[in-house]
Amino acid sequence: MTRKRAIALSYDEQHVAPIVVAKGEGAVAERIIEKAKQYDVPVYEDETLAVMLGQLQLNETIPEELYKVVAEVFAFIYQVEKKVEER
Template identity: 40%
Template sequence: MISKHFNHVNRRKLNGPSAAVIRYDEANGEEPQIVAQGKGYVAQKIIDLAKENNIHLEEDTMLLENLLDLDLGDNIPPQLYAVIAEMLLLIEEMERNY
């Protein structure tokens, strides 16, 4: 059987974008949490809203796949903390430089 979904680029072309939103409030001691997620039209709306509000978007296919497997309101598993920490440091650095 030949699959049309042999890579992420082709899958995105066929199915549209995917998106997940993480909320993290270190000041209140909260753990990172999934607050929105979607595919296709819903994902595009999430992406559009982020762009309209100058919210940084990070493209990490493997992380996104893991986040989409979680339910809304779930805390991010500790196994993903290192990847999320790297993203947050990158965002912080970008904000300082701009």
């Protein structure tokens, strides 16, 4: 069984691309996921992406080669939030 990992990203207009704002494995990952759920932040599960993003440092901008896949994640989050707002 693989150990659970979580990476939290943030994006605003001040940055060129999303940045890593939290990351962890095991119990730390569980706490990140719990906090996300507590604040109604959608959770997107992709182990391969989590491994790649986990190699970045906190407050580091994601590399250009991950822009497309992270854009897909943000599109997923937007769709989830839109469905929630419609309810």
